[in-house]
Amino acid sequence: MLYTCNMQKIENSALPAAWLTEIQRTFMNYDIPEDEWEQFRNRLKGLKIERGEFLVQEGSPPEQIAFILSGIFRAFYLTEKGEERTIVFRDKGKVLSAYSSYIKDQPAVFSIQALEPGLLVYISIEEFENLLRNHPFWEMLKSRYIMDLFIDKEKRERSLLSDDAETRYKIFLNDYPGFIKRISHYYIASYLGISNVTLSRIRRDIKLQNS
Amino acid sequence: MLYTCNMQKIENSALPAAWLTEIQRTFMNYDIPEDEWEQFRNRLKGLKIERGEFLVQEGSPPEQIAFILSGIFRAFYLTEKGEERTIVFRDKGKVLSAYSSYIKDQPAVFSIQALEPGLLVYISIEEFENLLRNHPFWEMLKSRYIMDLFIDKEKRERSLLSDDAETRYKIFLNDYPGFIKRISHYYIASYLGISNVTLSRIRRDIKLQNS
DNA sequence: TAGCTCCATTAACATAGGTTAATGAAACCT
DNA sequence: AGGTTTCATTAACCTATGTTAATGGAGCTA
Numbered sequence: 192m193l194y195t196c197n198m199q200k201i202e203n204s205a206l207p208a209a210w211l212t213e214i215q216r217t218f219m220n221y222d223i224p225e226d227e228w229e230q231f232r233n234r235l236k237g238l239k240i241e242r243g244e245f246l247v248q249e250g251s252p253p254e255q256i257a258f259i260l261s262g263i264f265r266a267f268y269l270t271e272k273g274e275e276r277t278i279v280f281r282d283k284g285k286v287l288s289a290y291s292s293y294i295k296d297q298p299a300v301f302s303i304q305a306l307e308p309g310l311l312v313y314i315s316i317e318e319f320e321n322l323l324r325n326h327p328f329w330e331m332l333k334s335r336y337i338m339d340l341f342i343d344k345e346k347r348e349r350s351l352l353s354d355d356a357e358t359r360y361k362i363f364l365n366d367y368p369g370f371i372k373r374i375s376h377y378y379i380a381s382y383l384g385i386s387n388v389t390l391s392r393i394r395r396d397i398k399l400q401n402s
Numbered sequence: 403m404l405y406t407c408n409m410q411k412i413e414n415s416a417l418p419a420a421w422l423t424e425i426q427r428t429f430m431n432y433d434i435p436e437d438e439w440e441q442f443r444n445r446l447k448g449l450k451i452e453r454g455e456f457l458v459q460e461g462s463p464p465e466q467i468a469f470i471l472s473g474i475f476r477a478f479y480l481t482e483k484g485e486e487r488t489i490v491f492r493d494k495g496k497v498l499s500a501y502s503s504y505i506k507d508q509p510a511v512f513s514i515q516a517l518e519p520g521l522l523v524y525i526s527i528e529e530f531e532n533l534l535r536n537h538p539f540w541e542m543l544k545s546r547y548i549m550d551l552f553i554d555k556e557k558r559e560r561s562l563l564s565d566d567a568e569t570r571y572k573i574f575l576n577d578y579p580g581f582i583k584r585i586s587h588y589y590i591a592s593y594l595g596i597s598n599v600t601l602s603r604i605r606r607d608i609k610l611q612n613s
Numbered sequence: 614t615a616g617c618t619c620c621a622t623t624a625a626c627a628t629a630g631g632t633t634a635a636t637g638a639a640a641c642c643t
Numbered sequence: 644a645g646g647t648t649t650c651a652t653t654a655a656c657c658t659a660t661g662t663t664a665a666t667g668g669a670g671c672t673a
Contacts, residue, residue, distance in 0.1 A: 270564040278559070281622075291556055294549050300556075334545030337552055338505050344555035345502055345511075348489070351562040352595050353481040376651065384563050390629055391652050567660075587621065600660055604620050 198244060201237030208314065210237065214258045214312050217284050222336060227328045234318040238311040242294020246287065246311070247303040253289035255313040263373055267381065268301040277382035279343075280306075280367055280374070289313065290340060306374055356385045357393050407466045409455060411490050412448030412483050417523065421448065432546060438539045445529040455478040457498065457522070458514040460556055464500035466524040474584055478592065479512040488593035490554075491517075491585070498522065501551060509562055554591020567596045568604045 211232055215223075238295060240246065240262065247253055249268055264287055267277040268374070278301055281287050289299035291314060314322075322329045350359055360383055371379065380387040422443055426434075434442070451457065451473065458464055460479055475498055478488040489512055492498050500510035504527060525533075533540045561570055571594055575582060581589065591598040 201662090255455070273566070276563045278563075290555060294552065330542075330545075334541075334548065337545065338548055339547055341552040341555060342502060342506065344552060344559060348555060348558055348562065349479070349487070351559065352487045352489075353485070386631055387651080388632075388653085389600070392630085394653080527654080586619090597661055598621080599623085603660085604624080 197241050199239040203236055206235060206237050209259055210310075210312055211235070213260055213284075217258050217286070221332050221334070224328065227326055230322060230326060231314065231329075234314050234322065234387070235312050236315075238313055240305045240309045240311060242305055242308050244305050245302055246305065247289045247299050249300065249302040250298050252297075253293045253299050253316060256286065256288040256290070256293075256319055257311040257313035259283050259285050259287055259302060260310035260312060261307075262311075263306045263370065264309065265306055265374075265378055265382075266301045266303050266304055267378075268330065274385070275378075275381045277378050280370060280378075280382065282370075286336070290337070294337065295332070306378065355381060356389060357396065359383045360390065360393050361383075361397075385395050410451070412449040414444060414447055417446060417448050421521075421523055422446070422470055422494075426469055428469050428497070432473050432543050433594050434543070436535055436540065437445060441526065441533060441537060442540075445525050445533065447526075449524055451516045451520045451522060453516055453519050455516050456475050456513055458500045458510050458512070460511065460513040461509050462506075464504045464510050465526060466526050467497065467499040467501070467504070467530055468522040468524035470496050470498055471496050471521035471523060472518075473522075474517045474581065475514055475520065476517055476585075476589055476593075477512045477514050478589075486589075486592045487595070488589050491581060491589075491593065493581075495546070501548070503549065517589065560593065567600060568607065570596075571601065571604050572608075575613065 196252060214235070216230065236258070238246075246255075246257060246264065247266075259282060261283055263280060264281045265277050265281070266279050266289075267275050287303060289301065289303065292299045319329070323333070350362060354362065363379065363383060376390050377387045380390040383390065385393075425446070428437065441562065449457075449468070457466075457468060457475065458477075470493060474491060474493045474496055476488050476492070477490050477500075478486050482489060498514060500512065502516065503510045532539070534544070561573060574590065574594060587601055588598045591601040594601065596604075
């Protein structure tokens with residue numbers, strides 16, 4: 192996989208209205224008032240990204256908060272031994288950001304990579320900070336969002352502590368429907384905390400159980 | 403270990419001033435304004451708890467946010483097989499609550515148990531809600547606190563994904579200085595995600611390495 | 614002090630998962 | 644179509660960790 196950089200930026204004025212409607216749907220749960228949405232929308236830009244490219248690089252400060260229109264992305268880091276560990280996958284309708292590093296105002300502790308060609312809409316951290324300063328609503332949204340992230344993490348901690356590899360794989364299938372066909376098993380194994388060989392074994396065992 | 407209930411409540415008016423000073427120190431990082439502190443302090447109560455007793459029971463709604471003056475506590479849950487998994491230990495100077503369940507307004511997904519006789523000062527969830535309604539400061543503190551929790555969880559996820567048992571044990575020794583002597587190794591193993599036998603083996607190996 | 618309980622340690626054995634390497638199928642390129 | 648690359652699968656072997664059970668020390672209680 193090549194790590195070239197052919198990302199294509201799309202200015203706010205050139206964003207298709209349909210994309211913005213799509214993004215608005217991402218935030219339905221957060222009940223954004225119309226006037227706040229107005230402010231937000233005017234700060235958005237678009238990004239076309241190719242398979243293998245990085246939206247965020249481990250060690251660099253996070254630059255944007257993005258929303259996925261299409262494609263699959265993963266957040267991952269390298270262990271001391273140089274092995275990859277995948278923290279999370281994200282696809283259409285999800286937020287994509289090195290959020291915790293932004294919160295801590297520190298360089299990203301993981302990279303974010305496109306696993307398929309993708310379309311993103313994003314707001315730069317700088318613009319988001321402007322929004323925060325003048326619109327308390329966004330401070331509220333920021334903290335509600337981190338609660339959601341925290342709940343996800345708590346769930347993952349629990350699974351890593353109590354479930355064996357096969358169970359974790361079945362939970363993955365459930366949490367990420369369709370991903371098993373779209374993503375290299377190598378990445379899935381690195382998310383489950385097992386080797387790709389073990390993942391294959393598990394898949395064979397499940398097949399045998401079902402026949 | 404017996405699970406009797408001999409908790410002893412201490413009314414606000416009977417709280418020693420020294421305890422309150424101690425609590426204030428817990429919150430130093432959060433820069434609580436004097437008048438907010440006043441409001442908060444008047445809603446606090448004390449609790450004496452014995453070894454083995456539960457502050458929070460898995461499945462019950464969380465009732466308070468507590469601050470540890472003395473003692474050691476752990477949060478844990480039971481797996482489907484009935485095995486215990488410890489999520490976190492906490493001692494003097496730390497906040498103690500089924501916080502995520504409070505946030506989600508759901509029953510606690512873990513229990514909190516005293517591993518030593520302990521002293522707590524707490525505010526009931528109900529009173530804290532009253533505070534929230536009239537004092538925006540506390541909403542801010544609430545979200546800053548969840549950020550801290552999130553960062554802890556991220557660290558733990560990373561460790562569970564990339565570190566082997568021996569490394570996790572060494573990190574435990576570092577993160578929780580002195581705990582190895584105060585807590586049953588059985589609980590520590592359940593925190594590290596290994597059996598108590600494996601923990602003993604690791605300890606022996608480290609001894610051998612150092613001699 | 615004797616007896617009891619708790620619990621850390623150790624040994625012996627069993628199992629899950631890692632590592633390396635070989636194979637073959639699918640996708641991609643020219 | 645031929646060649647190349649990618650990658651899931653499988654086998655063989657190895658290591659880490661789990662399970663069970665035995666041992667013995669520390670601390671408590673009568």
